[in-house]
Amino acid sequence: MKTRAAILEQLNTPLVIEEVELDDPKGKEVLVKLVATGVCHSDLHCIKGDLATQPPIVLGHEGAGIVEKVGKDVTEVQPGDRVLVTVAPHCGKCPACIMGVPTSCETDPQTAMLMGTMADGTKRLRRKNGDELNHFMAQSSFAEYAVVEESATVKVREDAPLDVVCLLGCGASTGIGAVINKARVKAGSSVAVFGCGGVGLATIMAAKLVGAHPIFAVDLLDSKLEVARELGATNLVNASKDEPVMRIAAECGGGVDYSFEAIGNTEAMTQAFHSVYPRPGGMALVLGLAPIGATFSIEAWRFMREVTITGCVMGSIRPKIDIPRYVDLFMAGKLPLDKLVSAHYSLDKINDAIKDTFDGKVVRAVIAF
The missing domain is CATH 3.40.50.720 (NAD(P)-binding Rossmann-like Domain)
Structure with a gap:
């Protein structure tokens, strides 16, 4: 399918909005139509070259939206579900996962970060000429649609505003x-x-x-x-x-x-x-x-x-257990996550959001689709 995405072409340069090709989700992957995504300092680290993942890349790793399609082996979510996408896809089999610390998974995040791929080592994003684009944390939510790992999704209650709770995908939960x-x-x-x-x-x-x-x-x-x-x-x-x-x-x-x-x-x-x-x-x-x-x-x-x-x-959390609790605390007025959101930006204004974050003009910037 076609989707618009913000691409980092070279380090320390503005992102470029471009229509790209996004493949269907594979076995345990999920296609999400983004409603909102946070601009996190980890994205800025990648822009500056502090991390191993290299351009050209579609950044973004605090997405939230609606499930549109699921792979054949997906069992935990279905089309129509409102989900938050975390920065922590996990295998469920390595020692860290078995110990109950999936945010320190020893396989999936390393593959995603070091190779710029999905957990299986392959990519879903391509330019019109067929050139592949790198993923960021197996999410790349600076785009209208994203294919993500099922393990990174967390179902969100119907009345929670996705343009606020998206921050729980990384920074706030940390x-x-x-x-x-x-x-x-x-x-x-x-x-x-x-x-x-x-x-x-x-x-x-x-x-x-x-x-x-x-x-x-x-x-x-x-x-x-x-x-x-x-x-x-x-x-x-x-x-x-x-x-x-x-x-x-x-x-x-x-x-x-x-x-x-x-x-x-x-x-x-x-x-x-x-x-x-x-x-x-x-x-x-x-x-x-x-x-x-x-x-x-x-x-x-x-x-x-x-x-x-x-x-x-990421706070050593168990995402599927702890994030719904944090959402409930926010909705009950105990965790004022909304006070972290200084401004909303469209995808076309993403470079303004990045600059304002770099300059300290905002606490948290959110891209709203």
Whole structure:
């Protein structure tokens, strides 16, 4: 079938809108007519060349829409279903999947990221001249239609606005799940969040939800810090004016119980770890995606105090269980995901959405079809 898609032709260049060919879904794949998709910083990382997937490529990995067609082996969704498409297709068979952490699947995401293909190693997108286009995270939702893995789909209740809950396909679930699933933050615990973009703000709203206090928000922009305050942050730190580790230590008795790095900045990763009070149980979590090969330094003596630093992919969630719960919490007014959406853009205006995201003019941009 024919569909319009936004193509990254070369690194660090505007996307080009073009009519392309999209093959039918294979055995365990699903054709989705997109209603909305978020513009995530992972898309921007790909544009900048920080990731392995190469152009020409159709980006987008926070899609939501209506199922139009399913492959012959699909059993969990059917045409007409409203679905959210996650960044985490998974095989269900590898050690990580069997352990109950499908977001760290050892086969499907690696194939999708490294090869720019679907999970089976082949592609569904082609130009009119027959040249294949790379996929992004086996989704490529910067297009009117997308063929995706059944494992990446999550059915969504009928009354949930797809142009808001699409954010749960990656960024919002990363922050929420990091607090609830990975760190398991307890009520009354102190928290610091480095970076007040979409992931960081979702982390803050989840920290408020579970009863954390105080909640420190760290960013370079006062405008984003004010949004963080609206979503639950109690202490604001502008890292362009104050050294955040010292400021947090001064205001929180030496450090916090939990810190979250939500930028992908190696200096912030060091600061996040050093902001944790050095006692057993203290934990720093790295949520941000740094460029491949990037490294950072931390003070080794802190490990003698049994402080932990760990990574967390998409909040370590179980998508088909946790995302419907997050949607219910949003609909009940407990998780104000709608406050993350600063603006909607058409597919034709996608470069404006990307620029505004790069420039920090929006918290989250959403492409609406």
